[in-house]
Amino acid sequence: MSVCDKTTRLIAAAMGRDLEPNEARFLKEHAAGCAACREHLAAAGAVTGMLKGLVPAEADTPLGFGDRLRDRLLDRSGRRNWYGYLPTIRFRPMELGLLAGLLLCALATVGFFYFNEEHPQPLLLTSKEVSTETPLSIDLEYLAVHPIREVAVTIELDAGVKFHSDYAEVAAARSHTWTGKFTEGMNSIPFMVTVEKPGTWQIRTRADFGGWRHEHLITLTSTGKMVTMAQYQLPKHRI
Amino acid sequence: MTGLNEKELARQAMNGDIAAFEELITAEKPRLYSFALGMAGGNHADAADVLQEAFVKAFVNIKRFRGDSSFGTWLWRIVRNEFINYRKALGTKALQHDDEEVAGLAETGRTTAVDELIFAERRAKLLEIVAMLPPKYREALVMIDIREETYEKTAELLDLSMSALKTRLMRAREKLSELIRKRRSYFL
Numbered sequence: 116m117s118v119c120d121k122t123t124r125l126i127a128a129a130m131g132r133d134l135e136p137n138e139a140r141f142l143k144e145h146a147a148g149c150a151a152c153r154e155h156l157a158a159a160g161a162v163t164g165m166l167k168g169l170v171p172a173e174a175d176t177p178l179g180f181g182d183r184l185r186d187r188l189l190d191r192s193g194r195r196n197w198y199g200y201l202p203t204i205r206f207r208p209m210e211l212g213l214l215a216g217l218l219l220c221a222l223a224t225v226g227f228f229y230f231n232e233e234h235p236q237p238l239l240l241t242s243k244e245v246s247t248e249t250p251l252s253i254d255l256e257y258l259a260v261h262p263i264r265e266v267a268v269t270i271e272l273d274a275g276v277k278f279h280s281d282y283a284e285v286a287a288a289r290s291h292t293w294t295g296k297f298t299e300g301m302n303s304i305p306f307m308v309t310v311e312k313p314g315t316w317q318i319r320t321r322a323d324f325g326g327w328r329h330e331h332l333i334t335l336t337s338t339g340k341m342v343t344m345a346q347y348q349l350p351k352h353r354i
Numbered sequence: 355m356t357g358l359n360e361k362e363l364a365r366q367a368m369n370g371d372i373a374a375f376e377e378l379i380t381a382e383k384p385r386l387y388s389f390a391l392g393m394a395g396g397n398h399a400d401a402a403d404v405l406q407e408a409f410v411k412a413f414v415n416i417k418r419f420r421g422d423s424s425f426g427t428w429l430w431r432i433v434r435n436e437f438i439n440y441r442k443a444l445g446t447k448a449l450q451h452d453d454e455e456v457a458g459l460a461e462t463g464r465t466t467a468v469d470e471l472i473f474a475e476r477r478a479k480l481l482e483i484v485a486m487l488p489p490k491y492r493e494a495l496v497m498i499d500i501r502e503e504t505y506e507k508t509a510e511l512l513d514l515s516m517s518a519l520k521t522r523l524m525r526a527r528e529k530l531s532e533l534i535r536k537r538r539s540y541f542l
Contacts, residue, residue: 157542175384
């Protein structure tokens with residue numbers, strides 16, 4: 116190692132303020148007689164001053180850095196959907212709980228007003244209990260505000276119920292459609308059924324006239340000997 | 355800041371939540387960019403490129419973050435590795451120095467404005483010279499001598515023992531001293 120090479124190492128130590136007193140003395144003496152090392156020492160001194168804060172300890176990234184990064188992250192995550200561009204909102208558990216609570220309150224309020232409002236419900240028209248030994252007579256009643264020339268009333272039975280009729284084909288049928296006309300005022304369509312098996316059965320009827328569908332639901336609950344009949348008028352609706 | 359802790363943000367980022375990842379890197383970003391600038395010889399384009407690449411790698415590999423160290427420390431490691439890869443990819447890019455231009459500037463420096471210009475030019479040249487150091491020496495020099503980070507923090511971020519850091523720093527200064535000796539006219 117030449118003397119000047121040794122000086123280079125000492126100058127490096129001087130840059131870090133790590134020079135021993137004897138090394139400092141050697142460097143000073145050598146530099147006094149060596150122009151190159153003297154210049155080197157001077158340059159190193161200037162550089163040491165410049166190094167500090169050569170870049171700030173914290174620096175802002177260039178404009179657009181964040182956008183470009185997000186773009187690349189979206190590419191890598193495969194989430195380049197329309198919702199990927201929406202700002203993401205994250206919540207702490209407490210905030211999430213509060214939000215859930217508020218949502219529940221809102222739902223409860225809506226529910227309260229909804230269920231307190233009057234909604235069309237099935238209307239119980241008649242209810243009676245009769246023996247299963249005799250046929251059960253049922254009247255379907257319809258109010259017509261003006262004469263209706265053509266009306267079709269369809270009656271459909273569950274498996275445990277049969278039409279009571281002298282006509283074998285009617286008695287064997289599971290559904291029957293009555294066609295006719297209505298006069299102004301109350302119109303009655305009577306029919307008879309027998310309940311053949313114990314259990315709960317239904318009869319559904321529909322009549323289309325005046326642009327509305329009128330429906331009835333008849334429930335028959337048979338114990339074997341007695342049958343309880345309840346007839347409901349369902350809310351009519353547009354057809 | 356949403357106030358979510360680092361663990362929770364990392365968990366969300368692992369599930370692909372980009373916003374959570376962005377929040378995770380927010381705190382370290384200014385320091386990492388400063389480091390990147392020092393490592394890239396003051397070149398903003400290079401610094402931003404490397405940092406962006408490192409962030410993308412961190413996002414892709416976030417499932418490997420086990421929480422043994424802080425997320426910041428883990429991120430620093432990725433940025434440092436990226437600088438090593440970056441330099442390899444470029445090859446040992448020889449930084450061009452126009453000796454005559456700098457020497458000329460030094461001779462014509464007479465007024466304050468010109469002095470400032472010379473000073474800025476010298477700083478830029480010094481950063482270029484720093485960028486000529488091998489990455490392992492450069493990062494020690496950038497952290498301690500340029501960014502004036504503490505030895506303790508630097509040792510933690512560079513994953514070195516204190517004595518290893520001091521040795522590296524000494525070697526970095528020696529190499530810098532050699533480079534300066536060859537270009538001493540820039541700084542006189």
